Structure formats: C-alpha cells, structure tokens
Amino acid sequence: MPTIPSPEETPHRHRQIAESFGVNAERYDRTRPSYPEALIEHIVSISPGRAVLDVGCGTGVEARQFQAAGCTVLGVEPDPRMAEFARGRGLEVDVATFETWDSAGRVFDAVIAGTAWHWVDPVAGAAKAAEVLRPRGVLSAFWHVFHLPTEVAEAYGVVYRRVAPDSPFTLQPGTRALEVYRQMLDKAAEGIRETGRFEDPLESSFQWERTYTRDEWLDQLPTHGSMTRLPEDKLTQVLDGVGAAIDAMGGSFTLPYTTVAITATRTATP
Secondary structure (H helix, E strand, O other): OOOOOOOOHHHHHHHHHHHOHHHHHHHHHHOOOOOOOOHHHHHHHOOOOOOOEEEEEOHHHHHHHHHOOOEEEEEEEEEEEHHHHHHHHOOOEEEEEEEHHOOOOOOEEEEEEEEOHHOOOHHHHHHHHHHEEEEEEEEEEEEEEEEOOOHHHHHHHHHHHHOOOOOOOOOOOOOOOOHHHHHHHHHHHHHHHHHHHOOOOOOEEEEEEEEEOOOOHHHHHOOOOOOOOOHHHHHHHHHHHHHHHHOOOOOEEEEEEEEEEEEEEEEOOO
16 A cells, blocks of 8 residues: 555645654664665666765665665755754765755766655756766666555555545555556656656666564554654554554565666766
C-alpha cells in the first residue's frame, strides 16, 4: 500500500508533510531501509566524478552509502532537525528546499534523491539539477516501492481512514503500489525531459526483500509521511490495529521491495 500523497495531488506542494519527517530523526534513521548496493555502484560508475549532491538527504541514509563508495557528498534538506542529525553522522548539509537552494557556484558529478524527489517540483527540480551538474553529470531519483500483505494493508487502511478522514493519503488496500508510483515516476521523467538539458531518462529496478517482526514494522511505521503528523492518540490506534494484524499472521511478515530509479545524463552542451 503506497504511503505517499496521491501523485494527482502534486505531493511537492504538501510542504507541511515534506518537512515533518524530523519529528523523530533518530527513529527515521534507525528504521528506514538503505538502498541496494547495485544501485549505488551503477550511479557511481556512470558519473564523471565522485562529487555528489543529495537532494532531500534526510538523516543521510543514502548519503552514507555514497560516502562509503568513495564519494564526497553534500546534502540539501528542508527540515533542520533532519539536517542536524545528518551532520552528527558526518554529512555536510545545507538547509533549504532544493528549488530555492543557493549552489554558490558549486558543481557536481551526480545529483541524487532517495525517496525524496516527489517532494520536489519535477520541472523546477530537474532544471536546478541541470544547473549544478557538470556536462555528462547524472541525475538519479529513486524510490522503494513495496506492497504490504493484504492483512496488514487492510488493517492499516481501515484504522487510518477512521482517525484521519481528511488525509491526502488514500491508502486503498486494493491499489498496487507500482500503479501509484508509476504516475510519480512518469512525472519525474517528464520533468527531466521538459528541461531539454538531459538525455532521455532511463528507468531501472532492483528487487530485494526484508522480513519484519511486529515490533520492527511498528517502529518504522511512524516515520511514514501518512503518520508523522498524527496526534499521539490516533497514532496509537493505528499501531494497535496494524500490530494485531501482524500478530494474527504469526508475528512477522516478509516484505518484497522493488527499488526503482529514474536516471538521466546531462547533455554535454550548456
């Protein structure tokens, strides 16, 4: 079940959600999954150098992976709480939305965004990326796409719709995750094309899975955009409902992930 606002509602305009993840930065960093090493290696291999700009870097999950691959990484993050956490883990971070960020003349070999590009205007963001990329530099936006087991998704949807009926998150259990993400992926690619400064964007995917215990999933769930702004009493109701569903499944479940990337190379001409 997707846990992003409907792409038809232009997620990047939901600034109050986009800048809400720092409510518990430590939990976010501890529970959110990292990205497939094959993806990191691919982006590094096609970039002309090792200078990386991480858009919406959050706590630095993917930034640390690129650092481990030998890259120098600068993060741009609108939430000062997330930025402060990332700095504490060794990442240099500028606090700003990407569209308004001042590059101060700095240029990069790759601009990346891990589960963050939907919070950026797809056209303005791609144009900004083109401005700060060297010729033949790479823009890559990537997301974890997952579909919860039916029992968990239904429990989540029922309780969530009851406690947050006006939420922009639809959370329809029957909706396949990739169907929702498809609209977002297409918007990202269209925004890149509209700039006229990139080669045609390419889509790649990496499949993997992870088994979660009840406690592990309930620990991560409050970090999702649909949950970060819920009052404590409503958050507890959602966690209780989802926890009961996982208990009925035996206390754990295996979640298949597909990490999907939209990647484009900046043209050699200005």
